[in-house]
Amino acid sequence: MDRLLDYDFHPPDDLRVFMYGQQSVLRSDGTALVVEADYGGTVLRHYAFADRWFKINVTTDRAGNFVEEQADPNPIPFCFNCDIATPMVADRNAVFAVDLWVDVLVRADGLTYYVGDEDEFADAMANGWLSEREADAARAGLSELIDIIERKQLIAFLSELQPFRSTEAPPANAMRRVPVSRFPLVHPYSRPSW
Numbered sequence: 057m058d059r060l061l062d063y064d065f066h067p068p069d070d071l072r073v074f075m076y077g078q079q080s081v082l083r084s085d086g087t088a089l090v091v092e093a094d095y096g097g098t099v100l101r102h103y104a105f106a107d108r109w110f111k112i113n114v115t116t117d118r119a120g121n122f123v124e125e126q127a128d129p130n131p132i133p134f135c136f137n138c139d140i141a142t143p144m145v146a147d148r149n150a151v152f153a154v155d156l157w158v159d160v161l162v163r164a165d166g167l168t169y170y171v172g173d174e175d176e177f178a179d180a181m182a183n184g185w186l187s188e189r190e191a192d193a194a195r196a197g198l199s200e201l202i203d204i205i206e207r208k209q210l211i212a213f214l215s216e217l218q219p220f221r222s223t224e225a226p227p228a229n230a231m232r233r234v235p236v237s238r239f240p241l242v243h244p245y246s247r248p249s250w
Contacts, residue, residue: 060084060091060226061150062066062137063069063234075229082218089151090218094226099124100228103214104144104153109197110160111144111153112214113137120221121165123213132170134197135240136162136210140177140194145241152241154249156186156194160201166210171198187250 062074074090075238085089092101103112108221115123124133130204140158144151157177162169175196180186186194204210214220240246 059149060089060185062089062091062104063150063152064153065152065154065236065239067154067180067244068183068238069241070121071160071234071236073232073234077226079224079226082109086146088217092223092225094118094225095228098125099200099223099225103217104141104151104208106146106247108143108200109140109156109193111141112200113139114200114214114220116220116223118225120201120223122220123197124164131172132168133172134161135164136160136166138162140197140201140248141149142193143188145248147241152224152239152247154190156180156190156192156197157197160198161204162205162210167205167208169205171202185244187244190249192209193249198234 060076066070080091080093082092087106089104092099099116099118101114112175115125117123122135124131124135138160140156144153150238159172160169181191204213212240244250
């Protein structure tokens with residue numbers, strides 16, 4: 057595979073695509089995807105799963121040390137930005153997932169966390185942008201993620217998939233937005249998670 061395309065759908069109509077070359081792909085085995093890229097000296101490592109209802113982004117320096125960021129108006133500095141999302145669906149050199157609004161921000165200690173955007177999740181439910189099945193699974197995914205965090209296992213969980221260490225992550229490619237109409241894998245009623 058020369059490149060991998062990661063399609064990240066934010067309903068109702070924002071489909072973002074991230075492109076990764078071979079050097080960025082650390083793991084892609086059907087159960088988990090781990091990719092990384094350098095964003096101006098900060099490395100962003102992205103974890104997506106075929107059987108879990110969340111994705112996790114981790115920021116490190118090039119030596120593999122955790123780096124916290126404070127993006128206003130977030131209530132806490134964070135190193136782990138966890139998105140409640142549908143499990144990834146692989147299709148040749150691409151993966152697709154749907155962001156389900158709820159975010160969990162976690163400090164570099166892997167234990168201190170904040171759950172946000174639950175109001176946006178409720179609005180999405182009211183607007184019919186996700187199914188009851190997706191809503192139930194999102195709540196279960198949030199519970200599973202919080203359990204991992206509260207048992208002090210977040211860092212170990214991620215390290216087991218791909219250890220944190222020094223990296224030669226290539227520069228990030230620019231994120232693009234593409235028309236949702238071209239990708240039925242993310243459409244309501246036809247996406248696998250619906």
